[in-house]
Amino acid sequence: MANATSILEQRKHLLAVAVVAGTVGLVLLRNFDPAKSAIFPPCPLHFLTGWYCSGCGSLRAMHQLLQGNLRAAWALNPLTMVLLPFIGYGLTSQALLVLRGKGLPGVFLSANSIRVLCAVIVLFGILRNLPVHPFNLLAPGAMLHW
Amino acid sequence: MFCPQCGASNPDNAAVCAQCGRNFQPAATPLPATGQVIPPGATVENYLVFAILATVLCCLPTGIAAIVYAAQVNGKLQAGDLAGAQEASRNAKMWCWISFGLGLATVGVTILLGILGVISGLHHG
Numbered sequence: 001m002a003n004a005t006s007i008l009e010q011r012k013h014l015l016a017v018a019v020v021a022g023t024v025g026l027v028l029l030r031n032f033d034p035a036k037s038a039i040f041p042p043c044p045l046h047f048l049t050g051w052y053c054s055g056c057g058s059l060r061a062m063h064q065l066l067q068g069n070l071r072a073a074w075a076l077n078p079l080t081m082v083l084l085p086f087i088g089y090g091l092t093s094q095a096l097l098v099l100r101g102k103g104l105p106g107v108f109l110s111a112n113s114i115r116v117l118c119a120v121i122v123l124f125g126i127l128r129n130l131p132v133h134p135f136n137l138l139a140p141g142a143m144l145h146w
Numbered sequence: 147m148f149c150p151q152c153g154a155s156n157p158d159n160a161a162v163c164a165q166c167g168r169n170f171q172p173a174a175t176p177l178p179a180t181g182q183v184i185p186p187g188a189t190v191e192n193y194l195v196f197a198i199l200a201t202v203l204c205c206l207p208t209g210i211a212a213i214v215y216a217a218q219v220n221g222k223l224q225a226g227d228l229a230g231a232q233e234a235s236r237n238a239k240m241w242c243w244i245s246f247g248l249g250l251a252t253v254g255v256t257i258l259l260g261i262l263g264v265i266s267g268l269h270h271g
Contacts, residue, residue: 090195108167111221
């Protein structure tokens with residue numbers, strides 16, 4: 001039982017670290033535009049290959065969202081904007097699971113829904129690299145110049 | 147039957163609750179693979195949120211591996227294979243940490259390149 005308690009304590013510490021790190025990250029992200037400032041890392045895939053991945057533009061998108069520019073946020077990475085509420089719900093559930101031992105309802109997805117989600121993420125990553133209209137609009141920021 | 151945890155209606159032969167993932171397997175069922183006993187309320191964590199975050203923020207193929215294992219966790223839970231689900235859960239967790247580590251390494255390399263850039267700028271400027 002002592003072992004189980006220490007695991008729970010460990011998880012609480014991890015949660016505290018994650019909350020502090022997440023808050024610092026969001027404050028930095030709100031005040032510095034990753035498009036102009038060097039404090040945020042570039043996407044390793046884009047840096048090495050020149051291809052966009054599914055997540056390319058998500059930091060810039062979150063900066064725009066925190067600044068209240070919904071349209072720019074959407075144009076930089078529509079997939080991240082769609083997933084963000086679900087990620088927020090999932091993270092809240094994880095935090096509650098650590099704090100009160102019970103998460104939020106409805107977080108359990110069937111294996112097939114997760115596979116569909118995975119396929120959507122991969123497909124989005126491939127489509128936004130195609131130099132053909134309308135897929136080229138999915139490249140980070142392309143919709144702003146449309 | 148109704149889930150004792152969240153009250154959702156489930157088929158009588160369901161291994162886990164489709165709503166909250168609560169395990170319906172009877173208690174004290176020894177698992178052949180690990181020999182562990184799973185309490186009836188136990189769920190197996192699939193780390194899906196972290197896998198998606200790792201994929202979108204660290205944008206690495208390792209995040210996709212974590213999502214695939216997350217799907218496997220829930221698939222095995224649905225099939226009643228708790229040992230298999232725990233195995234997949236360990237893999238999902240491992241790939242999340244690998245993605246997170248690689249993301250942090252990228253931050254480190256970026257900062258290092260930035261510093262080197264500043265230094266060489268000072269020399270040539």
